Amino acid sequence: MIAVSAIIFSACKKEKHDDPSIVGFWKGKYGGTSNYPNLGYALLFRSNGTVRVFDGSDTATAGKAEGTYTVIGSTVNLTYTYGTSGTYSASATANSGLNFLEGTWGSGTNITNGGRFFVNKQ
DSSP states (O other), X not given: OHHHHHHHHHHHSOOOOOOOOSOEXXXXXXXXTTSOSOXXXXXXXXXXXXXXEEESSOTTTSEEEEEEXXXXXXXXXXXXXXXXXXXXXXXXXXXXXXXXXXXXXXXTTOOSSSEEEEEEEO
């Protein structure tokens, strides 16, 4: 009886996962194709696969876009829309600690030809 109880208890015990996650607030800079990223930029990755993009130094007054993201290995892909002003896509590579992303962005489904960006997890 005790052995059965121990097996049931251990089977019901929740596993703890220490894997890093993309979910959270990230802050950095973005720029156009010929500019080093120098404009405020932030990303809020949510656990449900959605992302909010802020283009500006102050998230309270920044332009806000909503979209989705996927993570495949160390690559993060985003597609987001600023209301009626257009859709953009981006792709970034995460460092091994998953606390720094660097990549490119573009218009529509193009992930290049718009510019570059980098963000750090806050």
